[in-house]
Amino acid sequence: MSEVKRTAARCQLDPALVTENSKPDQTGQTFNIWYNKWTGGENNGRTGLVHAKHRCNVKLDSGYTKADKYAKDGQINRTKYICLYFARGYCCNGKNCDYLHRIPTKLDIFTPTVDCFGRERFLDYRDDMSGIGSFGKVNKTLYVGGIASMSGNIELKISKVFGEFGDLAYVNILPAKNVAFVLYKLESQAQFAKEAMYCQSLESGNEAEILNIRWANEDPSFRAKKRLREDEEDFTMEAARSLLQHLQNEKKSRMQDIVVKDEESVGKSNYDKRNDKIQIDSTSLAKLAVLRSKVNQKAASNAKEGIIDGYSSSEEEDSGINL
Numbered sequence: 001m002s003e004v005k006r007t008a009a010r011c012q013l014d015p016a017l018v019t020e021n022s023k024p025d026q027t028g029q030t031f032n033i034w035y036n037k038w039t040g041g042e043n044n045g046r047t048g049l050v051h052a053k054h055r056c057n058v059k060l061d062s063g064y065t066k067a068d069k070y071a072k073d074g075q076i077n078r079t080k081y082i083c084l085y086f087a088r089g090y091c092c093n094g095k096n097c098d099y100l101h102r103i104p105t106k107l108d109i110f111t112p113t114v115d116c117f118g119r120e121r122f123l124d125y126r127d128d129m130s131g132i133g134s135f136g137k138v139n140k141t142l143y144v145g146g147i148a149s150m151s152g153n154i155e156l157k158i159s160k161v162f163g164e165f166g167d168l169a170y171v172n173i174l175p176a177k178n179v180a181f182v183l184y185k186l187e188s189q190a191q192f193a194k195e196a197m198y199c200q201s202l203e204s205g206n207e208a209e210i211l212n213i214r215w216a217n218e219d220p221s222f223r224a225k226k227r228l229r230e231d232e233e234d235f236t237m238e239a240a241r242s243l244l245q246h247l248q249n250e251k252k253s254r255m256q257d258i259v260v261k262d263e264e265s266v267g268k269s270n271y272d273k274r275n276d277k278i279q280i281d282s283t284s285l286a287k288l289a290v291l292r293s294k295v296n297q298k299a300a301s302n303a304k305e306g307i308i309d310g311y312s313s314s315e316e317e318d319s320g321i322n323l
Contacts, residue, residue, distance in 0.1 A: 009063030
């Protein structure tokens with residue numbers, strides 16, 4: 001069964017508004033468009049963070065692009081990467097984008113040396129655990145710093161906000177330090193959420209709060225490592241089963257399409273074959289009726305002449321009737 005066809009991805013930002021003013025306030029010497037930040041001489045820590053001007057709304061912004069195969073045959077192209085600017089909320093290409101405008105799923109398979117956006121990963125993490133991350137190990141946990149207030153049900157709020165970008169395994173809150181740790185079931189979704197929520201706030205428009213999203217260090221406890229290993233094994237098996245089922249459904253759907261397209265020609269072929277059979281049977285019956293008539297005439301003639309057995313095979317050949 002084919003996946004449900006989506007609508008076209010919308011432009012998150014008017015191309016006419018893409019100017020130098022769309023850059024964050026200068027905090028360094030060189031602006032890196034790939035990371036959307038200033039580098040070289042920037043201030044470290046929260047003082048160097050500027051609230052993001054745009055934000056991704058997965059529900060409203062997702063849709064098919066040139067990277068999808070939806071417009072052609074209803075199937076998903078899983079060989080492309082996710083649009084980095086879509087994750088950050090300011091892709092101005094919309095349906096004409098060469099990258100995917102959706103969150104990663106468990107059916108997406110990315111090379112370990114790159115992230116879901118196609119950026120090359122490194123062997124080691126940066127000292128401050130920022131950046132793309134390491135291909136040396138799987139990391140699905142994000143460090144969320146800069147939370148302005150821990151009042152109310154902060155765990156529920158964080159789960160709701162970060163849950164928009166994928167399935168969460170758990171959320172751990174440290175109220176004394178105003179930080180939280182968010183664990184995703186998929187590493188690719190953690191990669192997406194890291195870009196989507198960097199320099200954002202838990203409540204949209206609250207510029208007094210600037211979240212600092214980084215990769216979390218691995219929990220050294222034996223229990224955490226065991227749980228992570230078991231979850232990884234279970235999820236890998238589940239993903240493999242889901243991918244296999246998806247491929248089988250796609251194959252079944254393609255076969256159904258072929259049957260529908262060829263139904264008319266196949267039906268006509270079967271109809272012709274049935275007609276040929278009927279014609280052959282009719283011809284045979286006609287010949288048989290003529291032969292029977294001649295046999296009856298011959299038998300009647302032999303009866304008058306006193307011949308009991310009458311008709312022979314040689315006489316049948318002389319009759320000139322062949323079945």
